[in-house]
Amino acid sequence: MDWSPIRIRWNSIYRKLLVTYVALTALGTSILAIYILWSFYGYFMKSRQADLDAWSAALGESIADALEEKDLDRAKLTVQRYGARESVTLRLFGADGHLLSTSAPEIDRQVSDWYAVAGVKEALQNKFTHGVAKGILSNDDRLFVAKPIVRNGQMLGVLRMSITLDQFQRQFRSVIFTILGTLVFTVLLCAVISERLARNMARPIKAMSSFALQIGQGHLDGNLSIHQDDEIGQLATELNRMSQRLASLEKERRAFLANVSHELRTPVSNVLVTVEALANGAIEEPELRDRFLHTAQDEISRLSRLIQDLLDLGRLEAGVTLLEEQPLRLQDLIDRAVRAVESRMRSQSVGIDVEIPSVQLYGDPERLLQAFLNILDNAIKHSIPNSTVFIVGKIESGQIGVQIRDQGPGISQSDLPHIFEQFYTVDRSRQGSGTGLGLAIARRIVEAHGGSIVASSKGEGKGAIFTIHLPIDKLL
Ligand SMILES: Nc1ncnc2c1ncn2[C@@H]1O[C@H](COP(=O)(O)OP(=O)(O)OP(=O)(O)O)[C@@H](O)[C@H]1O
Ligand SMILES: [Mg+2]
Known part of the structure; x- marks a missing residue:
């Protein structure tokens, strides 16, 4: 300055x-x-x-x-x-x-x-x-x-x-x-x-x-150096903080844009290449045709999922999504989530153990289901065969804490602080993994309900634990 x-x-x-x-x-x-x-x-x-x-x-x-x-x-x-x-x-x-x-x-x-x-x-x-x-x-x-x-x-x-x-x-x-x-x-x-x-x-x-x-x-790269022990000093500190925050938001915005375009480009170009191959004769060979059509279908559904996720995130972020809140039983919510992933779990030989106290929440059931499903989806994705996913609820001073624990490889300490960021995935090659939006969406939903969500891991190979805290409406 x-x-x-x-x-x-x-x-x-x-x-x-x-x-x-x-x-x-x-x-x-x-x-x-x-x-x-x-x-x-x-x-x-x-x-x-x-x-x-x-x-x-x-x-x-x-x-x-x-x-x-x-x-x-x-x-x-x-x-x-x-x-x-x-x-x-x-x-x-x-x-x-x-x-x-x-x-x-x-x-x-x-x-x-x-x-x-x-x-x-x-x-x-x-x-x-x-x-x-x-x-x-x-x-x-x-x-x-x-x-x-x-x-x-x-x-x-x-x-x-x-x-x-x-x-x-x-x-x-x-x-x-x-x-x-x-x-x-x-x-x-x-x-x-x-x-x-x-x-x-x-x-x-x-x-x-x-x-x-x-x-x-x-x-946004400037910095005020005013060291005064009064309101002016405070104002200067706040201005510095504001500019840093704006700078980091700006950085996030750019990264987000870059990620979005990258994520969209990959499936689109995959579909394009596949369709070109079909047009160039692959359509004549039944075996190739089936495989290519299957690939195109996969990529398009991935694309549609991604677009849906982005829309959800954008709306949640902008506060446009109005929650359709109503009283709901936590047990019903978890049951629905478990039913939705049941067949996937069976096919991967992953067991489930649920222990939820009887409480009533006040929230948007579809949104909350989405949040639980995103976390369950991760737990199953990272579970090894013949392991179990545990869902345990505990009442703690007006709140319910729901812990979702798997027995997979867990999350390293260096990744833990970042996994809730948009597009953050541990496996940078994204082989077989998603786009890194699931947890970001889950966190936005839980926070919109006045709750919080944290992740922990006891170390490599000891599984990951996600705990969702939500305010209790009523004990049943
Ligand atoms: N239960 C878990 N065990 C190990 N790692 C996990 C677990 N849950 C999340 N992670 C790590 O956190 C990252 C971010 O998770 P997130 O759900 O946001 O994205 P994703 O699962 O990769 O993609 P998406 O959910 O959008 O399909 C994952 O890529 C994964 O590396
Ligand atoms: Mg996920």
């Missing part, structure tokens, strides 16, 4: 994985950054506001003392002392709303309407207010507190205090840039890692997809 360069198409799995990974990291890190910035801003504002509130409360108390004592100068001094240019501004209003004192006189000279300044009106109505507002005459954001100064239920004035947020906002901006920079860096780093990840994930998928394509085009 060619591994190294994989061409990445734009609508490929690689691209989808990459886009998903990068989008997810970008989204995740952005949400995190926004949350951090937002809570940082909120926390800072809250703590500054609390400082300012506490501060104004303390100053408010000392100004209240001064005002109560009608010591306006002390109150003004406090206002001016605690004010700082630009950053902290303090203003003191009288209860009637006019400005008593300010720490920023240059600015305040330009203000005509103090009611428009955030918080002043509310404070004069004895309402404490704080928050963020634009600076007076300037555009910077400032945190302010407007606090009514009340003693013994009497409104003495209003203290308004504000601090600039300029410095904080500058710092906050630099924090934003730092975080943005980190964000971009993180996303880029993730993109690089994701690229590798996506490539690594896409590579085996791509390899499998082209492998499947190759299989589809009939190239």
Whole structure:
């Protein structure tokens, strides 16, 4: 399998994985950054506001003392002392709303309407207010507190205090840039890692997809070498297995075709030669004529048997044959099979010994008979004169096992695994033997009935044993 360069198409799995990974990291890190910035801003504002509130409360108390004592100068001094240019501004209003004192006189000279300044009106109505507002005459954001100064239920004035947020906002901006920079860096780093990840994930998928394509085009000799301990690895293993199985099926198909044509050609050419010989004069000689006609008859019946077998096998294989299933007694079935081969056995001096328990099966009697006959036929064919064929049935956990044992030469260990294959015969010259379809057909029939069939042999000269297992319908 060619591994190294994989061409990445734009609508490929690689691209989808990459886009998903990068989008997810970008989204995740952005949400995190926004949350951090937002809570940082909120926390800072809250703590500054609390400082300012506490501060104004303390100053408010000392100004209240001064005002109560009608010591306006002390109150003004406090206002001016605690004010700082630009950053902290303090203003003191009288209860009637006019400005008593300010720490920023240059600015305040330009203000005509103090009611428009955030918080002043509310404070004069004895309402404490704080928050963020634009600076007076300037555009910077400032945190302010407007606090009514009340003693013994009497409104003495209003203290308004504000601090600039300029410095904080500058710092906050630099924090934003730092975080943005980190964000971009993180996303880029993730993109690089994701690229590798996506490539690594896409590579085996791509390899499998082209492998499947190759299989589809009939190239079954390839092999995927993907060794991963996950679903992709499993899929690759399955694909390899599938391609091997297809390759072996393909091989079987070719062998089958070759066998079929070979098997058909032999009897046909035999008949042809015989008929030619008859036409060329043999018909004139009675003895030759009879012999040749006999040969032709034999070959034609062999041909017809072969064609019937092939048809049966083809139908069974394709699952076209519908079984005409019905309850049937196993003993009746075996009796019919034995009766069918009785005369042949007698002529070959082969005895038979049957011992079958009384059980009922559910199946197609004609098909099952065919399966038993195929095996019995082999047993008789391979029996030596004056030997016996044993048919013994045993009930084993819901199944009946029928053993058909002969005393012939048996089957060698090297042939045993193959005898159920189509056209497999031990005697390759096929002298006197069949075409090698009998057992293949028997196995298909038994398997179609939910049973199984196995062969064993105790060694050369010790006979062969075929055991058919079938599900029992009922004990009788
Ligand atoms: N009882 C047995 N003893 C020894 N060899 C056997 C026995 N049964 C089957 N075999 C071997 O298994 C091979 C396959 O059997 P199978 O019945 O499929 O084919 P066949 O008998 O040669 O031909 P067919 O049954 O199609 O006329 C046989 O050729 C034979 O060599
Ligand atoms: Mg046979």
